[in-house]
Amino acid sequence: MGRTTDNAVTKTDQTQSALLSKAELRQRLQHVGEAMYHHQHPFHLQMHAGQLTRGQMQAWVLNRYYYQSRIPIKDAIILSKSEDVAFRRAWRKRIIDHDGDTGVGGIEKWLQLAQAAGLDRDYVISTHAILPGVRYAVDAYIDLVTNSSLLEAVSSSLTELFAGQLIALRMDALAKHYPWLQNGLAYFQGRLTQAPEDAAFAFDYAAEHATNPHLQSLVVRSLERKCALLWAQLDALQYCYVEPGSLPPQPDVFRPEPS
Amino acid sequence: MGRTTDNAVTKTDQTQSALLSKAELRQRLQHVGEAMYHHQHPFHLQMHAGQLTRGQMQAWVLNRYYYQSRIPIKDAIILSKSEDVAFRRAWRKRIIDHDGDTGVGGIEKWLQLAQAAGLDRDYVISTHAILPGVRYAVDAYIDLVTNSSLLEAVSSSLTELFAGQLIALRMDALAKHYPWLQNGLAYFQGRLTQAPEDAAFAFDYAAEHATNPHLQSLVVRSLERKCALLWAQLDALQYCYVEPGSLPPQPDVFRPEPS
Secondary structure, eight states: OOHHHHHHHHTTOOOSSOOOOOHHHHHHHHHHHHHHHHOOOOOHHHTTTTTHHHHHHHHHHHHHHHHEEEEHHHHOOOOHTTHHHHHHHHHHHHHHHHHHSSSSOHHHHHHHHHHHHHHHHHHHHHTTTSOOOHHHHHHHHHHHSEEESSHHHHHGGGGGHHEEEEHHHHHHHHHHOGGGGGOHHHHHHHHHHHHHHHHHHHHHHHHHHSSHHHHHHHHHHHHHHHHHHHHHHHHIIIIIIIISSOOOOOOSSSSOOOO | OOOHHHHHHHOOOOOOOSOOHHHHHHHHHHHHHHEEEEEEEEHHHHHHHHHTOOHEEEEEEEEHHHHHHHHHHHHHHHHHHHOOOHHHHHHHHHHHHOSSSSOHHHHHHHHHHHTTTTTTTHHHHHTTTHHHHHHHHHHHHHHHHHSSOOOHHGGGGGGGHHHHHHHHHHHHHHHOOOOGGGGOOHHHHHHHHHHHHHHHHHHHHHHHHOOOOOHHHHHHHHHHHHHHHHHHHHHIIIIIISSSSOOOOOTTSSSOOOO
């Protein structure tokens, strides 16, 4: 919603006074990532320490599918905001990466992960069983790219600056602690190379187009907002499935089998 | 988002086979309320049992302000969907109730509650400090009324069928357990009469306009979706402020003083 977007942008839009150099902008974004990216979320910490049950891992894979399923949609919205052929040619790579081409795309690979986790493919695709809180946070991502400028929409993808390290850590942790997932890790393998490429492009774009301190502030703010909606997805998972483990009353929400 | 709305409606749109009578429709909606309305949420149960700290109550008042602030906006969207003068004349009462007329409106009364709770008025109005998860759930309400039919948008307000009882219970509990709030209870006093009036109008409208089983299913589904987004707001509050009490990393989120 435009109302909310404007509101949210205005509220912490503390425009810095001086234009940051490209290196300084990168450092500023790195600080945001260190403080707010979801690599530090309790759900991820417990996942990587091998402390989650099979049912909790299923809940994560199932709910996270909704996020995966929205990625090409948000990238198509971003594509639609650009009048620059070269930008659109570059950005469409992301849609191809997720929807697939001659090879299998990221969404299909996530479904392989879901099947390795013992979930029914059609059940996952239906998104019947995801948590409302996860749905709202992911839809907030679509709202963000829909109702902001191209620069802000591109900047919301800058979480990929931090994704490579998290994915590498996760692949090790999943293979070690949850070996029954081992046939489903192709998604992460693909993202190991895709995420840094995508991050480099988005960062160069943001650095080039944020030509004054106000625009640089919007870049930072957009990254912060993206971090918040990733974090909130895990808050919902942690609350409903781990601690305290309190499910909402909707009967169709995923309920793990007793372990 | 239209995509999400369609998706969410389709997924549990189990159209019943026979048209319900008005009494049967009311009973069906009552069942939804008993199962899914947020009167049973752990946060409310603890609030009404007097188990929340002053800081937790402040977090509730502060975050709930965002919901209050969106009510006239969602009612204006509903108004904008109707081509019927009589409907618009009736529905505008809600906007007046919340924004005020010769008297003080519901939003101002909520600010009185916030001030009684020891919160700064401008801090509350800014919505800087609310939880991202609460923002997303409330924005999902705006999305719901924006992207659905007038019938569904009206039906999303049917939670008011259950509000009267909850408000009466809450007024007793707040006066008993949180006496420092006593100068801020005018909002609830007003809602004691407004909510049943509003509910009666919305129910009559839904019963009259849901002229086939499919439309009746949409009425029920809209109420379910509204219940889900009310519940999710309390999930975020409970997780972040009560159990386990794990705040997101955004530095501007409300942090209660140690009690």
